[in-house]
Each structure stands twice: as structure tokens, then as C-alpha cells.
Amino acid sequence: xxLEDYRSKIVNCDYRILKVLEQRYNWVLKVSNYKEKNRxxxxxxxxxxxxxADFLKNMSHTYFKRYxxxxxxKIINAIMEVSRDIQYRKIYKKNIVxxxxxxCGKTTLGRILARKIGVKFLDTDYQIEKRxxxxxxxxxxxxxxxxFRKVESDVIKNIANGFHGVVSTGGGSVLNKSNVKYLKSSGxxxxxxxxxxxxxxxxxxxxxxxxxxxxxxxINYIQKFxxxxxxxxxxxxxxxxxxDNMSMDKIIHYIYRIM
Numbered sequence: 001x002x003l004e005d006y007r008s009k010i011v012n013c014d015y016r017i018l019k020v021l022e023q024r025y026n027w028v029l030k031v032s033n034y035k036e037k038n039r040x041x042x043x044x045x046x047x048x049x050x051x052x053a054d055f056l057k058n059m060s061h062t063y064f065k066r067y068x069x070x071x072x073x074k075i076i077n078a079i080m081e082v083s084r085d086i087q088y089r090k091i092y093k094k095n096i097v098x099x100x101x102x103x104c105g106k107t108t109l110g111r112i113l114a115r116k117i118g119v120k121f122l123d124t125d126y127q128i129e130k131r132x133x134x135x136x137x138x139x140x141x142x143x144x145x146x147x148f149r150k151v152e153s154d155v156i157k158n159i160a161n162g163f164h165g166v167v168s169t170g171g172g173s174v175l176n177k178s179n180v181k182y183l184k185s186s187g188x189x190x191x192x193x194x195x196x197x198x199x200x201x202x203x204x205x206x207x208x209x210x211x212x213x214x215x216x217x218x219i220n221y222i223q224k225f226x227x228x229x230x231x232x233x234x235x236x237x238x239x240x241x242x243x244d245n246m247s248m249d250k251i252i253h254y255i256y257r258i259m
Contacts, residue, residue: 021079028083032090042087043118048080085164088119092259095159095167095187099233101226102171102210103202104194105243110168113252120165124173127155137209145211153179160186171229172212180236188259191237192251193230196223198244 035042055076059065064072096113098106107123114121125136128151132139139148152173159167160182167187174180174189183189194202200219203210213221234240239258243251 024079024083025086028086029090032087035087036091041117042084042091043116051080052076084118085120088117088164092117095163095165095183096255096259097167097169097183097187097189098192099169099174099183099189099237100171100192101194101199101229101233102212103199103206104192105202106168106192109192109243109248109251110166112248113255114166116252117166120163121168122159122163122165123168124152124155124159125168125170128152128170131155135209137211140211149176152176156182159183174232174236175229184236184238188238189236190255190258191233191240193233193240193242195244196226199226 034040052073056065056069056073059069059072096110098110100106107125110123111121128139128148129135131151132143134142136148139151149172152170153176156169156173156179163186167183169183174183180189196219200217200222203213203217203222210217212225216222241251241254246254
């Protein structure tokens, strides 16, 4: 056999794998229907741990166990992640996009919510920091807010082109109509509304730098800032949650119901 013969055999294997994955996909859809009908969570940690254990057990006497266990564990993890993505799209239909003023709890809530559902979480500010390898405050001071907003828009455009899960946005992201268009094309926007007092309390405890506040971390300034943005948040939202005096569990339960 020559090289092309070997490659042909690999293509045949890939085709058989594809057919099996197609069968798996159909069963995942049935699981999705059941979970949607019976209000079951997407993530089932015990089940996933059992799948990994069975996978390793079945692999124990193979060539892969000795030489490629790590690579094949990555494959089964990827398959389960895709399964969760399929279920998420079937049950929730769209991304859960959290909008609102800085300090209202978007990132904390988004991370916990995504973990509970069992899907991916994306924080737009973190993605900008990761791309530029600089903190938000440093980006504002060295490159300027205009450049920050340009990168932010590119991150949000990418979300609309294939991300599935929970998104936490920067406080000023929805000031841009193009950003709103992309976020709405793939998600439902949930406005986390909070009082100036609650936001002030959260910001005082936070270690994250807030370049738009600078030396104005006080109740009066925050009240004015919130007022200037509330109308926009109110206009673009699909849902609104007043998070003051609400526990994280209650907020998450409410999101489950509205989505």
C-alpha cells in the first residue's frame, strides 16, 4: 500500500465515525426534548463522570490507553461539550446576554449561571483584555476608549457568529447600535437593574479598575451615570430583573423561567 491508500482508509474511518456521530446527535435531540418537557438541567455531572469512567474502562486494554489516553480523554470531553451545546440550543434557543451598569453583578451571575446550566461563559471585557494582553484600565489610559470600543465591537460580532451560552457584557457595550444588533441576533438581553447604593457598595468591594469612574466613585455621580444609561438599557432589553435584595439562586431561577 502507498500513502494514498493509507489516506483512503483513514477517510473511510472518518465516514464511519461521522455516521455514528449522526446517530448520537439524534439521541441527544431526544434527550433535549425530554429535558425541555420535564424542566431538567442540561448539565448532569454524575452522568458525565460515568461516561468518562466507562470510556476509560473500555480503553484499558487498548493501544490508546498506553500511548494516547490524554488525547482520547480530550475527544470524549469535546463530544460531551458539543452534546451540551446541542441541548442548550434546543432548549434555550438563544444566548443569555446580561446587560446593565458596572457593578450590578453581570460577571459573577453569568459565570455561576453558565456553570449551573453546563454551557460556556464569555465575558466581553475579559475577551478584550485577553486579546490585547492588557487590563481594561490600562487599555483606556494608553490606547483610549475609542480603541477599546472598536475591539469590543469585534468581540461582540464574533459572539453572533457561533457562540452558544451565557454572555456578560461591559456596561457601555449597548450604547453602540451595531453591538445591540449583533447581540440580539443571537441572544436575549436581560437587563440587571440595580440601585446606585447597591452598585456603589459592589464597586467599593471590587478590585477591578473602572476607568469611566476615575475619581468619581460616589453615590451622586453613580446616580447621574445610571440615569444617563437607564433609558438605553430599557430600550434594548428583552427582560429586566431588579437584582437588589435578590439572592443569586432567585435570580437564576427567574432566568430559567423567562428563557
